[in-house]
Amino acid sequence: MEDKYEAVIGLEVHAQLQTASKLFCGDSIAFGAKPNSHVSPITLGHPGTLPKTNKKAVEYAIKLGLACNCEIEENNYFARKNYFYPDLPKGYQISQHTTPICKGGFVKIKTTEGERNVQLNRIHMEEDAGKSIHDRDDDYTCVDLNRAGTALVEIVTEPDLHSSDEAYQYVTELRRLVRWIDICDGNMEEGSLRCDANVSVRLKGEKKLGTKVEVKNLNSIRNVKKAIDFEIQRMINIIENGGTITQQTRSFDASNDTTFSLRDKEEANDYRYFPDPDLAPFHLTKDFINKIQSSLPTLPNQLIHQYQNEFGLSDYDAAQLCDEKHTADFFQSTIQFTQHYKAVANWITGPIRQYLNEHHLSFETILLSPKTLAELIKIVDDGKVNFSVASSHLLPLLMKENKDPLQLAEELNLLQVSDSNELEEWVNEAINKMSDKVVEYKKGKKGLIGLFVGEVKKLSKGKADPKIVTALLQEKLK
Amino acid sequence: MQVTDTTIDNLAHLARLRFNEDEKGSIKKDLQNMIAFVEQLKEIDTTGVEPLLHMSDTENVLRDDVIKGSISREDALKNAPLKDEEFFKVPTVIKK
Numbered sequence: 001m002e003d004k005y006e007a008v009i010g011l012e013v014h015a016q017l018q019t020a021s022k023l024f025c026g027d028s029i030a031f032g033a034k035p036n037s038h039v040s041p042i043t044l045g046h047p048g049t050l051p052k053t054n055k056k057a058v059e060y061a062i063k064l065g066l067a068c069n070c071e072i073e074e075n076n077y078f079a080r081k082n083y084f085y086p087d088l089p090k091g092y093q094i095s096q097h098t099t100p101i102c103k104g105g106f107v108k109i110k111t112t113e114g115e116r117n118v119q120l121n122r123i124h125m126e127e128d129a130g131k132s133i134h135d136r137d138d139d140y141t142c143v144d145l146n147r148a149g150t151a152l153v154e155i156v157t158e159p160d161l162h163s164s165d166e167a168y169q170y171v172t173e174l175r176r177l178v179r180w181i182d183i184c185d186g187n188m189e190e191g192s193l194r195c196d197a198n199v200s201v202r203l204k205g206e207k208k209l210g211t212k213v214e215v216k217n218l219n220s221i222r223n224v225k226k227a228i229d230f231e232i233q234r235m236i237n238i239i240e241n242g243g244t245i246t247q248q249t250r251s252f253d254a255s256n257d258t259t260f261s262l263r264d265k266e267e268a269n270d271y272r273y274f275p276d277p278d279l280a281p282f283h284l285t286k287d288f289i290n291k292i293q294s295s296l297p298t299l300p301n302q303l304i305h306q307y308q309n310e311f312g313l314s315d316y317d318a319a320q321l322c323d324e325k326h327t328a329d330f331f332q333s334t335i336q337f338t339q340h341y342k343a344v345a346n347w348i349t350g351p352i353r354q355y356l357n358e359h360h361l362s363f364e365t366i367l368l369s370p371k372t373l374a375e376l377i378k379i380v381d382d383g384k385v386n387f388s389v390a391s392s393h394l395l396p397l398l399m400k401e402n403k404d405p406l407q408l409a410e411e412l413n414l415l416q417v418s419d420s421n422e423l424e425e426w427v428n429e430a431i432n433k434m435s436d437k438v439v440e441y442k443k444g445k446k447g448l449i450g451l452f453v454g455e456v457k458k459l460s461k462g463k464a465d466p467k468i469v470t471a472l473l474q475e476k477l478k
Numbered sequence: 479m480q481v482t483d484t485t486i487d488n489l490a491h492l493a494r495l496r497f498n499e500d501e502k503g504s505i506k507k508d509l510q511n512m513i514a515f516v517e518q519l520k521e522i523d524t525t526g527v528e529p530l531l532h533m534s535d536t537e538n539v540l541r542d543d544v545i546k547g548s549i550s551r552e553d554a555l556k557n558a559p560l561k562d563e564e565f566f567k568v569p570t571v572i573k574k
Contacts, residue, residue: 019543026546035564039554040547056543077531084494086568132571142565145554270492275531282538 005239006204007232008212009161009197010121011224013174014152015184016128016192017060023127023151024051024094024279031190035144043149045090051278053078057151058101058282060183061125062292064153065102067181067299068120072289073099077281078125081271086143087130097273100124107157107177108301109169118170119158128152153183159198159209164228171195171221180300180325188220195224199231201239210235211245215259217252227252230259303328311341320349326363327353330370337374340381347373351391355399368395369402376405385409385416389462418465420472423456426464427472430455441477449473479517481510 022029025042042049065072079097102123109118130148132141155174161167175193178184186193195218200210215231218224230252235245250259275281298306300322307318321331327348334344352373356362376398380390384406393414394405409415417423430452431438441448449470456469486502486509497505551564560567 021543021545026541026544027548028545034551036551036554036566038548039551040549042547044554052539052541054543055540058540082492086566086571133565134571136565137562137567140560140567140569141571142562142567144565270488272492277533279532280534280537280539281531282540 004203005201005236007162008159008200008209009167009228010159011157011167011170012196013155014194015178017057017151017153017183018185019054019056019151021054022149023054023057024149029150033146036146038146043145053279054151059292061101061153062289063181063183063296065123066293066296067177068105068107070102070105070123073101073103074284075099076101078276078279079273080276081273083271086141087132089145089148093127094276095126096124107170107173109166109173111165111169119160121156121158123153123155126152126154164225167228168221168225171224176300181296197224197228199228201232201235211247214249215252216249223252223254226257227259230257313341313345317345317349321345330363330366333370334373337371338377340377343377351395368399372398372402379406383416383465385414386462389414416465417460417463418468423464423469423472426456426459427469427476429459479513481506481513
């Protein structure tokens with residue numbers, strides 16, 4: 001039944017720009033401050049106050065636009081969007097209306113069906129509202145205006161997504177991008193990244209869009225997916241039962257993965273936009289935009305291609321390294337000291353990441369220096385220490401303090417033994433211990449060689465050089 | 479443009495204002511006059527004239543991203559008709 005229908009989804013993502021101060025005044029935007037402590041007469045909308053645009057916020061918006069392949073609007077002005085709500089102190093929100101700072105553009109996503117560009121409609125700048133708290137007082141709504149005036153960009157897609165999976169990939173990619181270019185921390189729980197989904201369904205082949213529903217309060221990427229899944233199914237059920245979809249604003253209930261109606265949209269809202277007379281228009285010169293362009297880091301998709309094509313890394317490894325920028329930066333720094341790209345990738349995506357996760361650390365604050373890692377890789381390469389010893393014994397120490405890995409291995413008596421006298425003792429011991437397997441081996445089960453090597457490894461506590469051990473064993477078991 | 483009762487009702491709703499019938503009548507008349515006055519501008523041919531976005535010639539008034547100018551919570555809440563020690567208070571917005 002679902003095959004008859006096609007979902008059409010457009011997403012609106014609000015990203016809080018991580019400036020120090022608000023969009024139009026100098027209040028701090030730090031999260032978690034005491035209620036109503038980051039407010040000024042401008043934030044409170046007192047008469048006679050004048051807003052002034054934060055230059056950094058403009059730069060950040062342009063940065064994102066360039067990263068999303070948008071056309072940057074050179075002639076900008078802010079407009080007032082008029083409506084009443086208690087957490088909107090002025091009675092209007094300062095936003096951009098006819099001249100969004102970024103137009104068009106796209107975000108590349110990867111789904112099981114391959115790579116695709118999700119078309120953007122626009123990215124515009126606007127100020128955030130305050131917070132209404134409904135559960136603190138039975139008789140009143142409490143308002144905290146710390147957040148009011150925080151700089152946001154709203155990233156609006158065309159109705160260009162067709163499944164919850166695509167929406168999931170899109171938000172994931174967008175989140176990576178804003179973090180990568182360092183304009184937003186991407187924290188959905190704290191609301192630095194918020195997503196609203198416009199969902200409709202229509203019969204496949206139908207050109208006209210179905211009636212849409214806007215779903216709000218999607219505070220994690222998984223909830224974006226769940227809410228869209230629920231909504232598509234709900235709409236199909238209504239249509240299949242002969243009903244019609246009502247245009248609504250709905251909210252996601254994370255306790256049972258459903259959505260519920262917040263309000264019906266009777267008629268189009270009348271926001272009476274007009275240019276804000278308090279704010280002078282601003283013009284961006286090509287020079288200014290070019291400067292920002294040249295300050296952009298290499299973007300994750302470009303890096304992934306580079307890692308695959310130039311360094312011969314697998315699709316998976318390259319994607320893992322580019323999951324977030326600090327990981328890629330660490331990789332990038334390490335390969336200044338070694339050409340063993342694959343090994344560096346393995347160390348980063350394997351034991352190092354595992355250590356960081358287990359200790360609640362990150363590549364942003366990692367103590368291990370890229371040079372130390374390169375040296376560690378070299379001594380493994382040279383056969384001085386084997387990989388499992390290096391990762392289980394040396395790495396945990398090096399993660400705390402950068403020492404010369406070779407010297408450390410010596411101190412801890414972890415150097416691989418290639419002295420045949422010493423090795424022979426372990427080899428003999430292993431053969432004696434597994435006499436039954438020796439018989440099988442001699443009958444032709446040559447695959448058992450690995451078992452013997454493993455036993456020697458165990459006896460030597462990982463110090464025996466497996467290549468020499470294998471040769472010795474083969475010789476002895478002839 | 480003809481100002482009707484619906485126009486007044488709509489504007490009153492958007493502005494969250496309420497008028498009695500008498501007031502509505504005089505507002506309708508005033509508004510009609512004002513709009514007629516402004517509509518005279520339509521007689522001028524403005525083909526090719528860029529809309530004026532701002533009264534002053536100054537452009538690109540941007541500020542550096544610096545924290546300053548906040549006031550104390552006590553001061554912020556001082557003029558609010560309804561408040562507690564931490565918050566502004568308003569009639570409940572969401573029905574429970």
